Amino acid sequence: MRILLVEDDNMIGRAVEGSLKDSRYTVDWVRDGKTAVDTLAAQPYDAVLLDLGLPYKDGLQVLQDIRSRGLTLPVLILTARDDITSRLQGLDNGADDYIIKPFEMSEVLARIRAVMRRTGGSAVNTLDNGVLTLDPATYYAKRHDSGENVPLSNREFAILHALMLHPGTILSRSDLEDKVYAWGEEPESNAIDYLIHALRKKLGHDSIKNVRGVGWLVSKKSEN
Structure with a gap:
């Protein structure tokens, strides 16, 4: 399964990328919103992990672009924005999950599996x-x-x-x-x-x- 990680913080990005690779995922990591949009137009992915506070193009704008082009792949927001307005904006604009930083990678991995189960129409883990x-x-x-x-x-x-x-x-x-x-x-x-x-x-x-x-x-x- 190939995941696009969109995160501008190098320390967080390296940690998430490493954990995803250790968990058998193929990962491409970009650091700004514009590159994320361009990458998604050129390469198919199974899921996106999306920060909101990004250079050049905000994460919510990236999410809106993904859904406006009819892409249905799962998008999980990983962000420090913990106010209710940002959460509602993210979910209402098509995010499949909203995870607040700091987070445990074990929880992120479990949420990826849960989203992929829902996307595949399955209620079971396997x-x-x-x-x-x-x-x-x-x-x-x-x-x-x-x-x-x-x-x-x-x-x-x-x-x-x-x-x-x-x-x-x-x-x-x-x-x-x-x-x-x-x-x-x-x-x-x-x-x-x-x-x-x-x-x-x-x-x-x-x-x-x-x-x-x-x-x-x-x-x-x-x-x-």
Whole structure:
């Protein structure tokens, strides 16, 4: 899952970026509102963590721009503005959550998972397609027929999470590279193939299907 972090405070930005990466998320970090808007126009993201007090363009203006362009991705505001007017403005303008600084990263991570569950129409913590269960809180995958919990590497988790969020949908090599690699990280030409191979070795060859020349997918529950 790829997240855009919009934060102008270097200390907070480094801490949040590090925690997100430790939690298997792919992160791009920008430090002002104008760059955030330009970045969102050029690159798809799964979620945005948005400060409000930003240079060049205020966070509320960034949020309004996101929603005015019809983008429905989750936006979580991380801000020191704790007055009720700012909270109402943020939520009424389309934010999915509003978190006051200072915060614990464990809570931010839990709120990201909760927002992603709501976005996916699920009330449970795990992703399940009838063959596999993936737990974003523990980064373990499990096959139903064996019941064994299997640990995944950061990039293995990122690929399987992207596929499990959209069961039945083919994701191309570039789609998966976007989920796994942040700015400045250049994948080798066969990196995605290697990661898919590693996942199949851990979870079974039928866990991920290849559509030759197009991409990969996991099946929907109804297809199993």
